[in-house]
Each structure stands twice: as C-alpha cells, then as structure tokens.
Amino acid sequence: MNVPIIISGGGIIGNYISVRLKRHNIESLIIEKSSEPQDFSAGIRTLTLNNHTLSLLQKEKIEVETAPIDQINALDGEGTGRIKFLSDDIGENFLSHVVMFNELKNKLAKACHERTVFNNQIESIQNLNQNDTNEVLLSNGSSIEAKIIAGCDGRKSNVAKISGLSNKSSEYNQTAITFICKADKNFDRKIAHQVFSEKGIFAVMPMPDRESIDNRCTIVWSVNNKNLEGLSINDFVSSNLSFFESKLGIKLKIDSQLLNFQLSNHHFENYINNSIVLIGDAAHSIHPLAGQGINIGFADADIFCEEVVGAYNKGIAINEAAVLKKYEIRRKGMNLLMLKSMDFFVYFFNDNNSYIRLLRNWGLKTVNKTGFIKAFFTRHASGLNKI
Ligand SMILES: Cc1cc2nc3c(=O)[nH]c(=O)nc-3n(C[C@H](O)[C@H](O)[C@H](O)COP(=O)(O)OP(=O)(O)OC[C@H]3O[C@@H](n4cnc5c(N)ncnc54)[C@H](O)[C@@H]3O)c2cc1C
Structure with missing residues (x-):
C-alpha cells in the first residue's frame, strides 16, 4: 500500500x-x-478553544456545541489584585469557546x-x-x-x-483536577473566572448546556502535590471548594466524578x-x-x-x-x-514569599489599568495574534 x-x-x-x-x-x-x-457520551472533560481554532474547525464543517465566553476575570486569591479581560477590548464578540472534549473528538473521528x-x-x-x-x-x-x-x-x-x-x-509536581458543577444564579454564563491561590489555580468556566437549565460549569483546578499529601482528591476538593465559592460569590454543587491528571x-x-x-x-x-x-x-x-x-x-x-x-x-x-x-505564571503565582505576593497584586492591578498590555494578552489568548 x-x-x-x-x-x-x-x-x-x-x-x-x-x-x-x-x-x-x-x-x-x-x-x-x-x-x-x-x-459517545459527552463525558466530563472540556476544552477551551480560541477564536482562531473555532474558525479552523468551521472551515472543515466540524460543528460542536459551544459555551462562548466574552469576559475572563483573573484574581489573586490571597490579595485584592484582579484583571478583567473583555472581548470588547479587542473588538471581538467572544474571547473563547468551551466545548466537550469527547464531542469534538468523536465528530472528527467520524x-x-x-x-x-x-x-x-x-x-x-x-x-x-x-x-x-x-x-x-x-x-x-x-x-x-x-x-x-x-x-x-x-x-x-x-x-x-x-x-x-x-x-x-519537567514535572510541575501538580495535579489537575477537573469536574462539572451546578452553579447558582450568580454565575454569569458568559464569564470565566480564574483564581490564583495557595490552594491552587482554580478556573471555572461555563460549559455547553443547550437548555441552560442547570447552569452547569466546568472546573479545572491545579493543585500542588504537597497540598494533597495524606488526602484523597475527594477530601481535598470538599474541604477547599468553599474558599473559591466565597472568593467568587458563587455557590457550586459538584455534579460529576472528579478526574485528575499529573502535570x-x-x-x-x-x-x-x-x-x-x-x-x-x-x-x-x-x-x-x-x-x-x-x-x-x-x-x-x-x-x-x-x-x-x-x-x-x-x-x-x-x-x-x-x-x-x-x-x-x-x-x-x-x-x-x-x-x-x-511556566512564569505557574512559578510566580505559586510563590508564597510576601514580597512576591505584593508584586503579584501590584502586577495584576497595573496590567488591568494599562490598556495596551491588557489588549496584547487578550489578543494572544483569543488566538487573534497567531499563537
Ligand atoms: C486537565 C487538562 C485540561 C486541559 N484543558 C485544555 C483546554 O481547556 N484547552 C486546551 O487548549 N487544551 C487543554 N488541555 C490540553 C489538551 O487536552 C491537549 O493539548 C490535547 O488533547 C492534545 O491533542 P493531541 O491530539 O495532540 O494529543 P492527544 O489528545 O493525546 O491524542 C493522541 C492520540 O494518539 C493516540 N496514540 C497514543 N499513542 C499512540 C501510538 N503509539 N500509536 C498510535 N496512536 C497512538 C491516542 O490514543 C490519541 O487518540 C488540557 C489538558 C489537561 C490535562
């Protein structure tokens, strides 16, 4: 052949x-x-596709259900620093689109x-x-x-x-835990949040949910392995989830099995x-x-x-x-x-040194106020500047 x-x-x-x-x-x-x-079930894993990736798929007529995001809020869990990335800042309708991993893989495989x-x-x-x-x-x-x-x-x-x-x-010595939650009405389905904290990097994003009845969202949470020592993944999640709920002002109810990956x-x-x-x-x-x-x-x-x-x-x-x-x-x-x-973000936000913490807060606030730097990051994340 x-x-x-x-x-x-x-x-x-x-x-x-x-x-x-x-x-x-x-x-x-x-x-x-x-x-x-x-x-052929939807499964638990999601993927966040940027605008460029979505347009490549559309060109091949591969259509999957998406949860579009027009705002990303990044917060320092231990401080007051925060950045808001908006699709409006770069003249786009959306920043990214959450899809179910299995749905995309199966459509392409077919x-x-x-x-x-x-x-x-x-x-x-x-x-x-x-x-x-x-x-x-x-x-x-x-x-x-x-x-x-x-x-x-x-x-x-x-x-x-x-x-x-x-x-x-290289090993990050971290575990990524991912699962699905039902959120209360405070969760806006167009906004993704990411909290950088000593308890890990916690991301919550809307997930494809045609009827939006359950307000379901997807969590990707990267945790230092030393924080998991002596604890099961379930115990760790149930004792630390409330920290992020109060930081974000959203109630989350776990609605799936917890998957985990070494990073x-x-x-x-x-x-x-x-x-x-x-x-x-x-x-x-x-x-x-x-x-x-x-x-x-x-x-x-x-x-x-x-x-x-x-x-x-x-x-x-x-x-x-x-x-x-x-x-x-x-x-x-x-x-x-x-x-x-x-790697820079992982190590910068992993450091508990109080000077680094101050720098983090200052950095997040400064970038938030500096339009052109923010637009630069936003354009890269959305795939407008080819990554
Ligand atoms: C927790 C977590 C969350 C993530 N979230 C995101 C996200 O939100 N957005 C994002 O952009 N990325 C995300 N990623 C990364 C993303 O999942 C990967 O980059 C992506 O799956 C890589 O696709 P791939 O096709 O290159 O490889 P893979 O998905 O690994 O596919 C490889 C294929 O090759 C097959 N294979 C393996 N060995 C062989 C062999 N010897 N011979 C033949 N076939 C073989 C496998 O069965 C599989 O079908 C995440 C990763 C993790 C761990």
Missing part, C-alpha cells in the same frame, strides 16, 4: 489534519492505537473513520530511495509506503521515540527528522492554566497543512526538506514562548 501521509494518532489534532488534507485532495491514513470509539486503522501502531520506519519514500511497518505486520509520517500521538509519542529526536521535560511539560528541540514530523502534544505539552494546549496544537496543524498543501499545489515534493523545515521554523519559537510564559 502507498499513501502520501501516514498520521500516527487519531486524536483531535491527527484527525483534523486528515480532514483538512482530504479537502485539498491529499490522502492520509491514520494509525490509532486504541480501539474504535464505543462511548469524519476520518474510513481512513483510520484502529488497534495498531507504527513499529518501525525505514527510509527508502534517498529520502523520497519511507517504509512503515505496523504492529499488525503490514507495510505501507509514505512520504511523510506525522506524529500526532500525544505527549508519549511513539513516532517521536522512533525518530530519535530529543526533548526537554508536566515537554518540548522537542526539533520537530522534524527527515520525513518524520511532530505536531501538537507529540511535539510539546504545557500547563493547562490558560487552556492553550489544544490551541497551539491547532496552530501547528494549520501551518503544517498550509506548507504541505502549498507545496502540493506548486508540484513540489511534499516531503522536501525546505517544506517541512518551514513548518518547524514557523511554530517552534511561538510554542516555546507559550511554554515559558505558562
């Missing part, structure tokens, strides 16, 4: 790339390790179903005839020839391991090795505090497709070194900047 592009990983990013390339008549085959999805091989993974990649074609061996024993192998297989990427590319990673980051020094390309979480992962992980994955996928489609339309080989290098050059610096900015 012969196909121009093999995509390892049928997650959101891998499937999006396949859908977009198909629109431009470029065939791809997705190799997905897990079995065919059977669970669009790619006929070109996905489930329960399989790449075992080896062998370069044939001077870089032009690669022989890809799968775990089911079959062999496929491809020009490009796109690693979209997440933060433990198998393709990255095979490529021999090297990365830098770490990683970044590959190079995203390409010959015809192997790393995209999305396979190339980098960041702290979820600003909800940007999938957005920078989409920004990668956008540029990757732009370069490959551009080369294809000009009759240039799609795996030409310069084509893939351009993708790496256009994305690596931006991704690294995002990763470093997230």
